[in-house]
Amino acid sequence: MFINSFIGSFMLDSKFRIQNSMDIKKILQNTLLPPLDAELLLSRTLKKPREYLFIHPEKKLTKNQIVKFNNFSKRRVKGEPIAYLFGKKEFYGLEFLVNKNVLIPRPETELLVEAALREIMNKESGIKNIVDVGTGSGNIIISIIKNIPRRIREKINFSATDISEKALHVAKKNAKKHKIDEYIKFIKSDLLEFASQRKLKGNVIIVANLPYVSKNSYQKHKDNLKYEPKTALISEKNGLEYYVRLIRKIGKIRKSGRSGQVLAFFEISPEQKKGISEIIGQALPPAKIRFFKDLSGKTRVVKIDK
Ligand SMILES: C[S@@+](CC[C@H](N)C(=O)[O-])C[C@H]1O[C@@H](n2cnc3c(N)ncnc32)[C@H](O)[C@@H]1O
16 A cells, blocks of 8 residues: 555654644644545544544644554554545445444445345335345445345345355444344355255346455455455455355256346446356356446446346
8 A cells, every 4th residue: 555655664653643732723734644544543533523623723732642543543554445444335325334243335336235225126016035145244235235225125035145254243243233133133154155955936136246356356455455364355256256156056946947037237447347148158048148337337237137
């Protein structure tokens, strides 16, 4: 990260630390953090909104507040994401608890939620099961449920899986926080393996934002990603290993003589468009594929419809 490269440990240990006598204005002038970061850390330290900093520039921090701010700053300068410092992140207009065991929800994943919601609202009564595979903080499934009217919600079974017990713990806490924990079955499972025992009846929607960062790409972006769990990010086979396995499993579910449709929405990286099309073409012929682009025109979501 840029700031890492120019703030050496000497600066951090001496000049960087905020001294007792400093007021808000002086802190903001003296900090080596980018201005927005400094403002966010300071307002969090003071438990006040950001505007407070500009209305009360003369306010001096207490000793405890200075210790807290210096601690936040030190962690931030080393590259720790603000979401981990604060233990929360906003996604789809909702606040989610996060810690080092879960990926920090990304704005681009909102496109997946939007696409799935459109499908659910179109099919109103037809969908019996919605499964979020690799739920992490639970951001996708919780955002979906919170945006479905109660009368439709009541008719659907929602499940969320993750291979990580610790991630499921965070997801459960988020479901409680948003008062929808009664709707979701959280299942520790390798992808959709649980579906071998518990049959998914009727029309099913599968949503997944599985690890899709290739090893090469991870090496390139390591500085930005090093605080997040590798198990939430890296995937073999150019980032597509998990999707290959999940698509094969969907194929098996469909061949098991069940009635009803299986639709899937996956988040991918733009350069995986061709690769994922080929995999779907081989494993699920003759599936219909549709891609969704984000606001910057990049392909982010694939919908599989059979
Ligand atoms: C990219 S993160 C996405 C988290 C969250 N859904 C989101 O959109 O922010 C991928 C998640 O998949 C989980 N995961 C990795 N391998 C898995 C597997 N084999 N089966 C189920 N979940 C897995 C990780 O633990 C992680 O929580």
